[in-house]
Amino acid sequence: MRLYQLAILVTMPGPIRSVTPQQTATLRAVVDTIVPADEYPSGTEAGVLDYLDGQFGGDLAGSRACYGAGLDAVDAEAGETYGTRFDLLDPVQREALLRALESGDTRTPWPFDAAVFVSTVVGHVMEGFYGDPGNGGNRDAVSWRMIGFEVGE
Amino acid sequence: MMRVDAVVIGSGAGGGVAAAVLAQAGKQVLVLERGRDLTFEQIGRDHLRNHRIARYAHRSGPDYEDSPRVIVDEAGNEQQVRAHEPGFHGNATLVGGGTRLYGAQAWRFLPADFAMAGTYGVPAGSSLADWPVGYDDLAPSYERAEWEIGVCGDHTASRRHWTRAKPYPMPPLPEGLQARALRRGADALGWDVLPVPMLINSVPYAGRAACTRCRHCVGFACPAEAKNGSHNTVLRRALATGRTRLLAEAVAERVTCDSAGRVTGVRWVDRSGARHVVEAEVVVCAAGAIETARLLQNSPTRREPQGLGNNHDQVGRHLQGHAYAWALGEMDEDVHDGLGPGVSLATLGFAHHNEGVVGGAMLADEFIPLPIAFWAWNLPPDVPRWGAGNKRYMRENYRRVMRVGGPVQEIPSPHARTRLDRHVRDRWGIPVARLSGTTHPETLRTAAYIAGRAREWLLASGARRAWTAEVPLRLYAGQHQSGTCRMGDDERTSVVDRWGRVHGHDNLYVVDASVHVTNGAVNPVLTVMALAYRAAERLCADW
Numbered sequence: 001m002r003l004y005q006l007a008i009l010v011t012m013p014g015p016i017r018s019v020t021p022q023q024t025a026t027l028r029a030v031v032d033t034i035v036p037a038d039e040y041p042s043g044t045e046a047g048v049l050d051y052l053d054g055q056f057g058g059d060l061a062g063s064r065a066c067y068g069a070g071l072d073a074v075d076a077e078a079g080e081t082y083g084t085r086f087d088l089l090d091p092v093q094r095e096a097l098l099r100a101l102e103s104g105d106t107r108t109p110w111p112f113d114a115a116v117f118v119s120t121v122v123g124h125v126m127e128g129f130y131g132d133p134g135n136g137g138n139r140d141a142v143s144w145r146m147i148g149f150e151v152g153e
Numbered sequence: 154m155m156r157v158d159a160v161v162i163g164s165g166a167g168g169g170v171a172a173a174v175l176a177q178a179g180k181q182v183l184v185l186e187r188g189r190d191l192t193f194e195q196i197g198r199d200h201l202r203n204h205r206i207a208r209y210a211h212r213s214g215p216d217y218e219d220s221p222r223v224i225v226d227e228a229g230n231e232q233q234v235r236a237h238e239p240g241f242h243g244n245a246t247l248v249g250g251g252t253r254l255y256g257a258q259a260w261r262f263l264p265a266d267f268a269m270a271g272t273y274g275v276p277a278g279s280s281l282a283d284w285p286v287g288y289d290d291l292a293p294s295y296e297r298a299e300w301e302i303g304v305c306g307d308h309t310a311s312r313r314h315w316t317r318a319k320p321y322p323m324p325p326l327p328e329g330l331q332a333r334a335l336r337r338g339a340d341a342l343g344w345d346v347l348p349v350p351m352l353i354n355s356v357p358y359a360g361r362a363a364c365t366r367c368r369h370c371v372g373f374a375c376p377a378e379a380k381n382g383s384h385n386t387v388l389r390r391a392l393a394t395g396r397t398r399l400l401a402e403a404v405a406e407r408v409t410c411d412s413a414g415r416v417t418g419v420r421w422v423d424r425s426g427a428r429h430v431v432e433a434e435v436v437v438c439a440a441g442a443i444e445t446a447r448l449l450q451n452s453p454t455r456r457e458p459q460g461l462g463n464n465h466d467q468v469g470r471h472l473q474g475h476a477y478a479w480a481l482g483e484m485d486e487d488v489h490d491g492l493g494p495g496v497s498l499a500t501l502g503f504a505h506h507n508e509g510v511v512g513g514a515m516l517a518d519e520f521i522p523l524p525i526a527f528w529a530w531n532l533p534p535d536v537p538r539w540g541a542g543n544k545r546y547m548r549e550n551y552r553r554v555m556r557v558g559g560p561v562q563e564i565p566s567p568h569a570r571t572r573l574d575r576h577v578r579d580r581w582g583i584p585v586a587r588l589s590g591t592t593h594p595e596t597l598r599t600a601a602y603i604a605g606r607a608r609e610w611l612l613a614s615g616a617r618r619a620w621t622a623e624v625p626l627r628l629y630a631g632q633h634q635s636g637t638c639r640m641g642d643d644e645r646t647s648v649v650d651r652w653g654r655v656h657g658h659d660n661l662y663v664v665d666a667s668v669h670v671t672n673g674a675v676n677p678v679l680t681v682m683a684l685a686y687r688a689a690e691r692l693c694a695d696w
């Protein structure tokens with residue numbers, strides 16, 4: 001499922017919203033749940049937010065509103081389940097929450113299918129992490145070196 | 154008004170060859186190419202926008218804004234799809250067509266590929282048929298394609314499968330870790346294997362360098378020009394005669410025809426939308442299987458109201474490509490050595506005569522997967538799609554997971570077809586292609602059998618586990634699209650004769666994958682090239 005399809009699912013009233021500071025904090029936490037830090041950098045450390053930023057001004061320009069609404073909904077879920085914002089949860093809670101949403105297990109109203117939102121964001125994060133550095137993410141080709149795509153260089 | 158001897162529509166595999174043969178025979182040739190004339194830098198090494206994995210609009214055509222297609226599913230639901238989306242069934246659209254970016258596997262069809270109906274009988278509901286020509290008719294043209302475009306391969310091993318007069322002009326590329334593992338497995342199983350012949354310079358050839366073994370081969374342009382396609386061989390030779398003009402961003406809209414049925418030229422549109430007409434003695438269609446059919450359908454006359462060559466409702470039917478059957482294996486050792494192109498070793502042991510199924514497929518290892526493609530397609534089903542476990546699996550197994558797969562010869566269906574959509578038009582106002590139907594269900598039985606052999610090969614080669622997935626019942630008509638103007642002696646069941654000439658039209662030819670009756674148990678491009686040589690040579694001889 002791609003984001004243009006998600007865009008069809010969304011019926012957002014009013015003008016397109018841009019990503020707010022709170023949404024950015026949530027996004028940061030979501031990205032680092034999808035690609036957490038270990039011996040190698042996390043998603044945000046490898047530049048996934050830069051990738052997304054570039055895409056929001058390009059291929060994904062039409063999807064910013066969906067992102068905003070989806071991130072708000074993730075935060076609302078965190079509030080409902082844990083009584084706090086998503087970015088304030090510990091890594092285990094964050095992962096459990098996203099896994100629940102991915103399987104369609106929601107507790108608050110969503111403007112669109114939560115599972116589609118999670119799988120769409122996962123796809124974009126992986127594009128930023130494993131795509132070529134020319135797309136703005138994968139800083140210094142760190143993921144390529146991590147997996148050994150680049151051999152002998 | 155422009156006037157030439159021949160207009161060639163499309164500069165890909167078939168069109169490039171036809172242009173060269175015609176120009177070298179002294180004809181004035183105009184090549185119309187819908188796509189742009191792109192440099193290596195413009196095509197780039199973008200891992201998200203290429204003809205291997207297209208997450209976003211292509212950089213190497215078809216251009217996003219040019220034309221959608223309409224796809225109709227089994228339930229009759231229709232959807233508009235854009236060029237990079239699944240369901241579009243596209244091929245590269247730029248000067249050189251598919252050959253600029255292809256993986257360059259250079260297979261001759263096997264003798265039995267030309268006689269599928271005779272070998273297996275015709276499954277109910279399918280349009281399986283024999284070709285009007287056989288392997289021996291095409292062998293000299295295969296040889297010409299191998300030498301003039303440039304193929305590396307192993308003559309001795311290949312001779313076990315084909316009668317071959319001359320060796321390949323170049324030896325195969327050195328084998329890497331994937332081939333080493335697979336040779337071990339084949340030995341254990343007692344299977345015959347051979348190096349995959351490639352349209353790649355393994356050594357310097359025809360004034361161009363040898364392959365540098367980079368990791369961006371399939372789906373990308375070659376920085377060393379060591380991958381041989383129309384753009385750096387036949388088109389170049391056609392232009393060198395001084396008798397060829399190649400116009401990029403020139404879309405053929407309609408083949409024009411007089412009331413007696415004689416083709417008079419082509420109407421085409423430039424980038425600005427301006428219409429032009431070029432008059433010609435001969436028109437050669439090579440726009441690829443979907444676009445050639447669309448062009449003929451969009452050229453109706455009083456005598457042929459459904460389009461040229463279409464009075465028997467054959468243009469656009471039998472649309473096929475290849476269903477890919479595969480397995481992935483997780484090996485105990487690294488099999489990724491970073492040396493492209495990746496695909497290296499094949500078996501033809503299951504291409505034909507498999508117990509209980511019709512046809513079969515060549516099986517071989519995979520091109521080096523881009524990391525994002527590996528994430529999207531190569532992970533075992535039990536590994537989470539994200540999180541720490543996903544990252545660890547990517548890190549520990551990118552170099553160890555190997556795919557073996559192959560193009561399953563489709564059992565064609567007359568209901569798999571492309572037509573003109575009645576409502577949707579492209580940016581120039583031309584009706585778009587409307588695709589419907591699926592492959593015949595027999596194709597899936599063969600695919601399941603082939604996936605089983607792929608799995609067996611991986612396990613014998615040292616995989617600690619292997620997995621596969623079911624091949625779904627749908628249309629397969631993307632990069633290997635073919636069959637829409639099939640070749641035959643009977644004009645009621647085919648569109649062109651054995652020389653590529655459209656039935657009922659002395660001066661209208663089709664020389665692309667459209668003419669394939671069936672699409673082989675191997676990749677199709679060398680057959681497109683060979684048929685184009687054969688058709689164009691005959692056309693010049695009779696002129």
Ligand SMILES: Cc1cc2nc3c(=O)[nH]c(=O)nc-3n(C[C@H](O)[C@H](O)[C@H](O)COP(=O)(O)OP(=O)(O)OC[C@H]3O[C@@H](n4cnc5c(N)ncnc54)[C@H](O)[C@@H]3O)c2cc1C
Nearest residue numbers: 163165166167187250251256257258405665666676677678
């Ligand atoms: C990434 C990739 C990998 C591949 N790997 C292999 C491989 O390893 N081995 C193999 O055998 N095959 C491979 N193929 C397939 C192979 O490229 C095709 O089978 C082959 O190019 C088909 O030749 P064709 O002449 O029918 O069409 P094409 O090569 O597609 O040429 C058609 C041309 O016509 C142009 N055109 C279309 N409509 C119009 C119009 N109205 N006016 C003017 N021009 C038009 C198109 O832009 C295109 O350039 C691959 C293809 C791709 C994209």
